[in-house]
Amino acid sequence: xxxxxxxxxxxxxxxxxxxxxxxxxxxxxxxxxxxxxxxxxxxxxxxxxxxxxxxxxxxxxxxxxxxxxxxxxxxxxxxxxxxxxxxxxxxxxxxxxxxxxxxxxxxxxxxxxxxxxxxxxxxxxxxxxxxxxxxxxxxxxxxxxxxxxxxxxxxxxxxxxxxxxxxxxxxxxxxxxxxxxxxxxxxxxxxxxxxxxxxxxxxxxxxxxxxxxxxxxxxxxxxxxxxxxxxxxxxxxxxxxxxxxxxxxxxxxxxxxxxxxxxxxxxxxxxxxxxxxxxxxxxxxxxxxxxxxxxxxxxxxxxxxxxxxxxxxxxxxxxxxxxxxxxxxxxxxxxxxxxxxxxxxxxxxxxxxxxxxxxxxxxxxxxxxxxxxxxxxxxxxxxxxxxxxxxxxxxxxxxxxxxxxxxxxxxxxxxxxxxxxxxxxxxxxxxxxxxxxxxxxxxxxxxxxxxxxxxxxxxxxxxxxxxxxxxxxxxxxxxxxxxxxxxxxxxxxxxxxxxxxxxxxxxxxxxxxxxxxxxxxxxxxxxxxxxxxxxxxxxxxxxxxxxxxxxxxxxxxxxxxxxxxxxxxxxxxxxxxxxxxxxxxxxxxxxxxxxxxxxxxxxxxxxxxxxxxxxxxxxxxxxxxxxxxxxxxxxxxxxxxxxxxxxxxxxxxxxxxxxxxxxxxxxxxxxxxxxxxxxxxxxxxxxxxxxxxxxxxxxxxxx
Ligand SMILES: Nc1ncnc2c1ncn2[C@@H]1O[C@H](COP(=O)(O)OP(=O)(O)OP(=O)(O)O)[C@@H](O)[C@H]1O
Numbered sequence: 001x002x003x004x005x006x007x008x009x010x011x012x013x014x015x016x017x018x019x020x021x022x023x024x025x026x027x028x029x030x031x032x033x034x035x036x037x038x039x040x041x042x043x044x045x046x047x048x049x050x051x052x053x054x055x056x057x058x059x060x061x062x063x064x065x066x067x068x069x070x071x072x073x074x075x076x077x078x079x080x081x082x083x084x085x086x087x088x089x090x091x092x093x094x095x096x097x098x099x100x101x102x103x104x105x106x107x108x109x110x111x112x113x114x115x116x117x118x119x120x121x122x123x124x125x126x127x128x129x130x131x132x133x134x135x136x137x138x139x140x141x142x143x144x145x146x147x148x149x150x151x152x153x154x155x156x157x158x159x160x161x162x163x164x165x166x167x168x169x170x171x172x173x174x175x176x177x178x179x180x181x182x183x184x185x186x187x188x189x190x191x192x193x194x195x196x197x198x199x200x201x202x203x204x205x206x207x208x209x210x211x212x213x214x215x216x217x218x219x220x221x222x223x224x225x226x227x228x229x230x231x232x233x234x235x236x237x238x239x240x241x242x243x244x245x246x247x248x249x250x251x252x253x254x255x256x257x258x259x260x261x262x263x264x265x266x267x268x269x270x271x272x273x274x275x276x277x278x279x280x281x282x283x284x285x286x287x288x289x290x291x292x293x294x295x296x297x298x299x300x301x302x303x304x305x306x307x308x309x310x311x312x313x314x315x316x317x318x319x320x321x322x323x324x325x326x327x328x329x330x331x332x333x334x335x336x337x338x339x340x341x342x343x344x345x346x347x348x349x350x351x352x353x354x355x356x357x358x359x360x361x362x363x364x365x366x367x368x369x370x371x372x373x374x375x376x377x378x379x380x381x382x383x384x385x386x387x388x389x390x391x392x393x394x395x396x397x398x399x400x401x402x403x404x405x406x407x408x409x410x411x412x413x414x415x416x417x418x419x420x421x422x423x424x425x426x427x428x429x430x431x432x433x434x435x436x437x438x439x440x441x442x443x444x445x446x447x448x449x450x451x452x453x454x455x456x457x458x459x460x461x462x463x464x465x466x467x468x469x470x471x472x473x474x475x476x477x478x479x480x481x482x483x484x485x486x487x488x489x490x491x492x493x494x495x496x497x498x499x500x501x502x503x504x505x506x507x508x509x510x511x512x513x514x515x516x517x518x519x520x521x522x523x524x525x526x527x528x529x530x531x532x533x534x535x536x537x538x539x540x541x542x543x544x545x546x547x548x549x550x551x552x553x554x555x556x557x558x559x560x561x562x563x564x565x566x567x568x569x570x571x572x573x574x575x576x577x578x579x580x581x582x583x584x585x586x587x588x589x590x591x592x593x594x595x596x597x598x599x600x601x602x603x604x605x606x607x608x609x610x611x612x613x614x615x616x617x618x619x620x621x622x623x624x625x626x627x628x629x630x631x632x633x634x635x636x637x638x639x640x641x642x643x644x645x646x647x648x649x650x651x652x653x654x655x656x657x658x659x660x661x662x663x664x665x666x667x668x669x670x671x672x673x674x675x676x677x678x679x680x681x682x683x684x685x686x687x688x689x690x691x692x693x694x695x696x697x698x699x700x701x702x703x
Contacts (some may be wrong), residue, residue, distance in 0.1 A: 224552070230368070235366075237283045247611065250289050251305070252293055254480075269321075275368075278367070291317045294479055298318060304453075314456045334371035334390065344394040348422040418446060418454065419454070426578060460485065461483070490612065491615065511569060522576075559580075
């Protein structure tokens with residue numbers, strides 16, 4: 001389907017496009033017809049048959065199981081296995097060849113049946129096919145690609161959007177693909193473990209070659225199921241924990257001129273009755289510190305940079321005052337229009353997070369005429385457009401999809417009064433920063449003087465704070481709740497010295513002692529996420545995984561299975577490190593430590609939320625993690641955690657450029673940077689430069 005066809009598509013009946021993911025019988029009525037039907041059915045059945053076969057793999061990691069079983073046999077990984085861990089080659093080519101052999105073998109099992117065998121072979125087939133696709137995609141015109149239903153069907157079946165892991169073995173085709181920069185899939189080099197300091201695609205607009213973009217790649221057909229509409233589901237929430245009241249003792253610092261006083265209760269905010277009702281139905285009785293300070297600041301029309309610990313209610317801190325203003329200003333009710341002009345745009349770095357923010361927006365705007373809409377990558381572009389044209393006051397979006405939709409002139413920016421960057425430090429780093437700069441320079445976007453800009457995160461490195469000046473009015477206010485960039489004190493942190501080859505054994509030991517408690521296991525790369533999840537399934541530990549190479553349907557299924565407890569272990573890359581608010585996550589295990597301390601803070605913040613307690617266990621490998629020793633000691637100390645003597649020793653003996661334990665130097669922003677740079681012209685004039693903005697490891701497809 002060509003791009004022009006979107007107009008025609010949006011006039012189709014909408015009902016059929018709402019396709020629940022795992023109910024096979026409903027696929028047949030899907031708007032996508034055959035394409036969707038076939039793809040989904042095979043995936044669904046694979047999951048089903050695996051469930052029958054072995055409960056430890058239920059929940060959508062079916063293909064992972066087969067992947068492991070077959071991948072580990074007859075290839076180099078089996079040798080690694082016997083030594084406690086596979087040895088990942090430093091040589092990209094060799095590594096890829098190894099992978100290629102493993103995957104090719106699986107590919108040979110493709111039989112097209114909806115049986116477990118189909119599930120098994122599905123990945124193999126996909127792998128083999130992907131290898132071919134790189135060259136193939138380049139050779140075809142976009143229109144051909146779009147219009148050829150056969151291609152779509154095949155690509156759906158084989159998931160060819162994803163990086164060509166096995167295809168990497170096919171030198172030519174892989175090279176083509178890589179060189180084309182074809183994907184939001186995030187494949188950055190011969191080996192996906194390559195840490196990309198620059199040239200990342202993750203922020204790339206889909207129109208520039210992203211997954212549903214205009215240049216190449218198969219059309220993404222996934223239509224996420226609509227969220228439940230009943231009031232109970234909309235207002236479902238978990239309980240605040242025993243430490244919720246301790247939030248009151250956290251120190252808060254507000255810097256900038258003429259800050260309005262904090263409020264102590266929701267009543268003081270003077271919100272309208274409907275909002276107050278929704279707040280009550282959401283189970284909020286008391287403000288968290290970031291809400292006490294941010295709500296009056298936003299209500300007073302001021303720009304804000306707010307930094308508060310993970311899980312302490314930043315989302316409501318910006319949503320409530322924005323909705324209050326929209327209600328006060330009497331926005332016109334949404335109605336069908338080809339060009340929608342939202343009053344508020346909220347952006348966040350990952351699809352799952354923006355969806356979560358949307359659900360919060362929908363909850364708080366329940367019963368009002370404010371219509372919130374969510375759009376994100378990995379889903380059918382036509383679906384996003386259909387959502388928008390029905391009316392849109394608050395647009396929640398990932399950057400790539402947002403820029404695409406703006407490019408398609410479905411969104412006008414003239415009415416934007418509020419621009420929110422959640423996980424703002426991530427949104428402004430060199431990954432997404434250029435895209436955000438494009439957004440604020442788009443035709444029609446009100447200047448920073450004319451709009452209100454709100455930046456929220458748990459971490460705000462100094463260099464990112466300086467970049468943020470470009471987005472904010474000079475008199476913006478800075479709210480710091482507790483130590484900026486500090487870890488949540490409700491998370492009990494343990495750091496264990498575990499070498500690379502002992503990690504798996506240790507992980508199993510810990511997971512067995514944990515039992516069924518919900519646990520997120522973070523690893524550094526997408527392929528390791530697959531391997532660890534596979535390995536755990538083989539160990540009969542119910543596990544699923546989420547990372548940027550999984551299709552959106554699979555990502556959402558994985559998250560759903562983890563949320564509902566079907567799979568109590570979720571193996572994840574950093575794509576799940578930020579923002580996700582999942583009830584009852586009791587443990588976070590850093591199988592691999594991230595490359596930056598900020599990422600560590602976000603990861604462990606998936607537990608210990610909203611006054612609940614949690615535990616984080618991190619495997620520290622002196623071979624690779626020494627650079628983290630100093631900031632780790634600082635984070636542990638600040639959060640009043642035990643610091644192991646061996647870690648302190650490593651910290652003292654390791655030189656980290658720019659880090660100073662007392663001030664945090666470049667590693668942490670301890671204060672509003674305007675204090676450090678008063679009188680210097682750098683404030684508000686800094687521009688993006690890759691050398692200024694070190695970026696965390698990112699081999700992910702973020703949006
Ligand atoms: N005042 C409140 N009373 C009760 N629950 C609240 C309150 N504010 C927020 N919550 C709940 O606390 C949880 C965490 O909130 P939220 O996801 O906004 O945290 P966050 O600060 O954005 O975390 P992160 O830094 O990880 O993104 C959510 O389930 C939210 O509904």
